[in-house]
Amino acid sequence: MSLWEYANPVRFMQVSGRMLPWVAAGAVIGTVGGLGWGFLTPDDFRQGSTVKIVFLHVPAAMMAINIWVMMLVASLIWIIRRHHVSALAAKAAAPIGAVMTLIALATGALWGQPMWGTWWEWDPRLTSFLILFLFYLGYIALWSAIEDPDSAADLTGVLCLVGSVFALLSRYAVLFWSQGLHQGASLSVQSGERMSHVYRYPLYLAMIGFGLLFLTLLLIRTRTEIRKRRLAALLARETRA
DSSP, X not given: OOGGGGGSHHHHHHHHHHHHXXXXXXXXXXXXXXXXXXXXXXOBTTTBGGGGGHHHHHHHHHHHHHHHHHHHHHHHHHHHHOOHHHHHHHHHHHHHHHHHHHHHHHHHHHHHHHHHSSSOOOOHHHHHHHHHHHHHHHHHHXXXXXXXXXXXXHHHHHHHHHHHHHHHHHHHHHHHOTTSSSOOOXXXXXXXXXXXXXXXXXXXXXXXXXXXXXXXXXXXXXXXXHHHHHHHHHHHHHHHO
16 A cells, blocks of 8 residues: 555545544643643752643654644655645645644743743844744745645745755754753653653643644644635536536
């Protein structure tokens, strides 16, 4: 069975329809369980109760970056293979990514005010995240501004490629600019930098939940985009007839 088989809209609708209830159930369990477990953890001896923002901030920031990467891959598939489902999936993912980026920015400000004494700082990672959010808005606006869907997919694919630079900076800015205020990775393979298991395990669960939540919303929105495209094609046929 070829992977490209799922680029067929009919096949995609069949498979996604079977997947959706299970993915949605996993999203509810992971998101609610992870956030609930996280906010029941004890206060940190340095950060106090503000440490609990990490259970919302880190999964949202992780998804904000990964969603853009997913959009890049889908856009490249469209440009190279001209599979409409991939273009529609990229379009469907953009508003979800924009919301995740906004959540990451807002929760980062809530954490930064008591920790840094300011709601905002032009830190390299924060700045690149803000620019990434603006790219999300621009991507969404570009899809809305162009009537021809194929032309819109082409131009947004180019925009997605350019915006990937800031997605990369959002992920690795702490490594590129060591003088930034933003802390290093919350989860690290280096034993000296790993957070306590009290916080780590509920954070893992929240991250899985956010990933499944994105997949659920992506399937729903992509299925909607396919239906809208079918409806537009039917209306065009009736107009010509």
